[in-house]
Amino acid sequence: MITLLVILIVLLATLGLPLFAALGAGGLLATHQAELDPAVLIIELNRLASSPNLTAIPLFTLAGVVLAAGGAPQRLIRLFNALIGWLPGGLAGVALFACAFFTAFSGASGVTILALGGLLFPMLMSVGYPQRFSLGLLTSSGSIGLMFPPSLPVLLYGIVAGVNIDDLFLAGALPGLLLLVMITLYCMVLGVRLKIPRQPFTAEALQQSLREGIWDILLPVGVVWGIFGGFVTVSEASACTAAYVLVLETLIHRSLSLRRQLFPILRETSVLVGSILIILGVAMGLTNLLIDAQIPMHLLAWMRENIDSQLQFLLLLNGVLLIVGAMMDIFSAIVVLVPLILPLALQFGINPVHLGIILLANLEIGYCTPPVGINLFIASQRFQKPILTLFLSTLPFLGIMLVWLAILTYVPQLSTWWK
């Protein structure tokens, strides 16, 4: 009976029942099975309020929404174009760096493709990049940058796994840069092979774009300096960032009118935060009940019988995570999977920081894979192309990302060099 009900809940979730309601139904079922008061689910939800880093999520989200509304994408494109547009494959590199930068702030919620894709697609096509390459680059770039501060998925993993968020940001720096370098090299090779004309470098253009974009570029520098310099905590850095971007867009660039746009911005931020954190709150109760029912221990016992080495475990982990990443949104996947996977990974001697990087890398790839890779859907809407066309376009980039994933998984020093 209980199995049937679980299958029914999963089926309803795949049909479109909001995930938090599906997890809530699962939690209610688990409390009923364990003969507990459903109020235990609420006790766990209320524990959210005791997590000191949690305030960083709404505040960094607010910063991302303000930047998107204030025209930061346009300024970033102009700046990166003046900086690296003259290199071979320059414009593709511009797209890559601008998307990575913006994704770090917008939390890979699809805003990058919506905000930057529409500007960059005609630009790439006009200088001669093939449509397929341009679509693939912009679709996969919507999640590149996830490893850099102040990325929301990194924050969420830190909160759920109980891992120091500063450590995670340090650990994500090299893997994030490595992916940028790998894809940039591919773009450069393609740019040379296709004889894409290069734009000349001009000091005036750089000066002009620097004047416009310097305050945006200083933002991540300030966040990293503040956190790693020990001046502010992650939560405090998020409040400073939110205040900074509000001042930047309203007083310096004057691209936002507080009177007209403040409440729409606050509403958009609240919707994004509410849809993520309600899942975290409801899932906390369910995952605790699963832990009480010793589900991870049963999984571990099964794994001990069938898996002999850390290498085998990591292979299996990557396989499972790639499938999950192709079916679940990154935030839900982190909330649901981490409490189950973490004890297993610890048993196999995997550092929780390294585990976080592997998990995020897998889920980043999942953004571009069917059936529900969210980047495919958003790009399909944005560029008015069928999902299959977009998936085929992203294949070369997915190939590069899979090689990158293998490197990250089997060279843990890339994530733990600073220890």
Place this chain on the structure above:
Amino acid sequence: MRSLPLRSILLRFQRLLTRAETVLAGLSLLLLVTLTLTQIIARNLFESGLPMADAITRQLVLYVTFFGAALAADAQRHIRIDVVSAWLSRDWLDRLYRPLHALAGIVCLILTKAAARFWIDEWQYAAPNERWEALFTLILPVGFGLLVLHFLLATTLGPPRRVPR
């Protein structure tokens, strides 16, 4: 034809509800930024902090979460797995709209009852000087109650009307 006035009343109620939630969510967010910044300034300039500010900021996250979740329910923007539904036709999605929203409403209703029991216990057993914290946790039953309201409205009103081509 008789159902038209009821529908317009419900739509008006829905608009008022989301307007109130937008204001409350927005004020919670602004207060969150202000309190956190004030804490940084107080700590660095005066080597002290606002009493209870940390506890209040953490509770405010729950306020933003619940008001935001209610707004997400109104805007059909809750995260879904969509493995099957992404491939269903518009007609099938419309047919599933009411049952799925009703089910989400029932789950939220049970959670509202659980949250109300939790809050009553918190209030009853809190020391007099900690009652203010218990008062803050009132957002738990209220938040789930708001979600029930939104799902109930969606079930009653049905899928958003399509613009004719």
